Amino acid sequence: MIRKDVLDKGFVKLVDLLGGDDTVVRSARVSFGSGSKGEEKDRKLIAYLLAHGHETPFEHAVFQFHVKCPIFVARQWFRHRWASYNEISGRYTVFDDGEFYVPDRKRIREKVNRQGSVVADVSDEEHRAFAEAIEAECARSVAAYRKMIAEGTAKELARTILPVGMYTQFYWTVNARSLMNFIRLRCDEHAQYEMREYAGVIRDVFREKMPWTAAAFEKGSSSEG
Amino acid sequence: MIRKDVLDKGFVKLVDLLGGDDTVVRSARVSFGSGSKGEEKDRKLIAYLLAHGHETPFEHAVFQFHVKCPIFVARQWFRHRWASYNEISGRYTVFDDGEFYVPDRKRIREKVNRQGSVVADVSDEEHRAFAEAIEAECARSVAAYRKMIAEGTAKELARTILPVGMYTQFYWTVNARSLMNFIRLRCDEHAQYEMREYAGVIRDVFREKMPWTAAAFEKGSSSEG
Amino acid sequence: MIRKDVLDKGFVKLVDLLGGDDTVVRSARVSFGSGSKGEEKDRKLIAYLLAHGHETPFEHAVFQFHVKCPIFVARQWFRHRWASYNEISGRYTVFDDGEFYVPDRKRIREKVNRQGSVVADVSDEEHRAFAEAIEAECARSVAAYRKMIAEGTAKELARTILPVGMYTQFYWTVNARSLMNFIRLRCDEHAQYEMREYAGVIRDVFREKMPWTAAAFEKGSSSEG
Amino acid sequence: MIRKDVLDKGFVKLVDLLGGDDTVVRSARVSFGSGSKGEEKDRKLIAYLLAHGHETPFEHAVFQFHVKCPIFVARQWFRHRWASYNEISGRYTVFDDGEFYVPDRKRIREKVNRQGSVVADVSDEEHRAFAEAIEAECARSVAAYRKMIAEGTAKELARTILPVGMYTQFYWTVNARSLMNFIRLRCDEHAQYEMREYAGVIRDVFREKMPWTAAAFEKGSSSEG
Secondary structure (H helix, E strand, O other): EEEEEEEOEEEEEEEEOOOHHHHHHHHHHOOOOOOOOOOHHHHHHHHHHHHHOOHHHHHHHHEEEEEEEHHHHHHHHOOOOOOOEEEOOOOOOOOOOOOOOOOOOEEEEEEOOOOOEEOOOHHHHHHHHHHHHHHHHHHHHHHHHHHHOOEEEOOHHHHOOOEOEEEEEEEEEEHHHHHHHHHHHHHHOOOHHHHHHHHHHHHHHHHHHHHHHHHEEEEHHHHHO | OOOOEEEEEEEEEEEEEEOOEEEEOOOOHHOOOOOOOOHHHHHHHHHHHHHOOOOHHHOOOOOEEEEEEHHHHHHHHHHOOOOOOEEEEOOOOOOOOOOEEEOOOEEOOOOOOOOOOOOOOOOOHHHHHHHHHHHHHHHHHHHHHHHHHHEEOOOHHHHHOEOOOOOEEEEEEEHHHHHHHHHHHHOOOOHHHHHHHHHHHHHHHHHOOOOOHHHHHHHHHHHHH | OOEEEEOOOOOEEEEEEEOOOHHHEEEOOOOOOOOOOOOHHHHHHHHHHHHOOHHHHHHHHHEEEEEEEEEEHHHHHHOOOEEEEOOOOOOOOOOOOOEEOOOOOOOEOOOOOOEEEEOOOOOOHHHHHHHHHHHHHHHHHHHHHHHHHHEEEEHHHHHHHOEEEEEEEEEEEHHHHHHHHHHHHHHOOOOHHHHHHHHHHHHHHHHHHHHHHHHHHHHHHHHHO | OOOOEEEOOOEEEEEEEEEOOHHHHHHHHHHHOOOOOOOHHHHHHHHHHHHHOOOOHHHHHHEEEEEEHHHHHHHOOOOOOEEEEEEEOOOOOOOOOOOOOOOOOEEEOOOOOOOOOOOOOHHHHHHHHHHHHHHHHHHHHHHHHHHHHHOOOOOHHHHOOOOEEEEEEEEEEEHHHHHHHHHHHOOOOOOOHHHHHHHHHHHHHHHHHHHHHHHHHHHHHHHHH
């Protein structure tokens, strides 16, 4: 199935999929006692449903992903409660590969929009120095963690010193309605860059697997703005 | 796919399915960073998860049903909120087939357990007479409804006189965790006979499609009682 | 607390309330590590949160209602899954008051908008005749139900002939976020008249108890349309 | 209201409360069309509801907490999806107090039960040395974070090196049904020590505010084991 790399060491894999655009049409038409009526009418129906806030038919198409991302990204992700998650546990698993996120550019606080960040206007060398500083810090924490583990410390306790930039992995099962909500919030320009990188890949998968719904959804979103 | 008749005019169809026992194993093992380890170990894992209340891995297997049942059954069904529904609407659709539920036996109040009902100890003739009385009442309501529709009355208003025994239809998408909860409550002897008839069919589909989980689930349920 | 009559025999009672506008402010400011900053800034914060889709702070204010409405209204109501319900059960309770909904006007199908209905352009006498026809039908069903109960028929079975216009009662606990979604969908002109009557009362209670949020919400909703 | 310290720098505050044992009774009796019937009968009803899996009445009592805990505890906490959360954001707030969790004892891997941990059988001095090692590691990360902030690095980016032992704060609104599920899973001996410390305090608050429900719940839980 689909697998795309994200950031320096992460990925998004589409593991499985239940239905698609046709599932939306079929479940919506149950309300009227009929099924598909050809592409043109089916696409119109999907656009109508989205435009009028009839979102339940989109719950019958279900995506299943395997995601690898930094903990601080996962923490935002898991806020989406209308979905199912299973994550690698730092209590049972030694983070022995010791993978953490290293950004490739320094970003500074944005003056105008205090929520965001902008890429610092500095030399490539300075960007590299910043990345190396992050890497050095995280590597030191991981080394200390490994030492503790070697000394018999319980995994659940030793991990307390690991940085939130550590990579984690999880299974994510989510229906198309909840997925659209995820895309709306996490592809937004106010979302953090690292989050947006993942959300963009999720959106690409959504576009590929549910092209009619994705087209209607994006048209609707842009006309709102 | 699977289609089974229920009661006098109802049915349950399995429309689609995402994953199964292997999905549970795979998503649970993400916690440990591994996948399937052969049938014996995988079955043990499933039994362990259920016995210890680790229910999230079961959310990654998803069933999709098309159901036709009386309104009073649907009302209990829709109380299960961790699932998705799309139902035929009495506002847009004329119930022109006029199908309603006719029980084949009279049931009376049970003295000991005031919640339930028992089949009346009467002659076949009396049972038949009871069924005919129900049928006559509902048929009269449907006839009055049709007359109102013929006179131009809005469907959403005319339906107010239709009985709760009328058949309705809906799409139901539900994960295996929520499905087990449904089976636990609705196959229970305290549940109404008509509800149990549907829940029993759902349980049969569950057994066929997720045999390892169903076996562990039923073993666990019985040892609790 | 607040109690308002709805339709011919229904009501909405506000039983209890957790927090209000101040709860939204307080929980939102946890994100910034601060609390209330005076009415002007607090109102601005609420408007900002709504305008930018930051809806979680509104989940911390919780309403509890006791509702009496026809079954066909309750069926739409219960579709809102992010809320808690406890309803009178037709399995355990005899509907001995036999209350059902009697509309005061005939409504016919609307030609332009096939989903809705419009009040029929007929004489008061015809409206009255229509209401009497509904009443006669429902009364006949209730009489047949009572007869069955008197003959020992189980309540859960006898009720199958009762009309969906019968009144039911339930407790409803719902947070302000879910409540706004309810108001948005159920006060809409596409919603059925009887549903809108209830939703309008719910909106009035919301306006009274969370005036800042309600004002920002209604301003936002209207500018969307 | 109630405020209790947890671990070295955390706390749990009960901010607000909607209802209690009486709310459960009242909402459950809606099903039968009645209210309170005196303490003895009301307690029996609560025990009956819990014993028979009728859990919806417990959703009408709602607790609101303000919690301060390490990030790795919060991550487990947020897995409980039937609840509402608002958390301090590391994107907008500088962790300038730089508070992180320092355990007071070394815990090692348990041989028998590979999931847990046990306090190491070492001298007080060794325990102190362990705590100091944790403290030194986290302090170094915090110092590096502050330096990055001082150099203009965006908060959302600099935090990537902060350890998961950093304290965070959030608002938590949760109904009694979901709360009991939380207590069942998080007071369990298989839960991590730090999580159990919080869950124990939550359970104490629950016992104080809903004594009848808590007593029936704990009796039921123990007889299961």
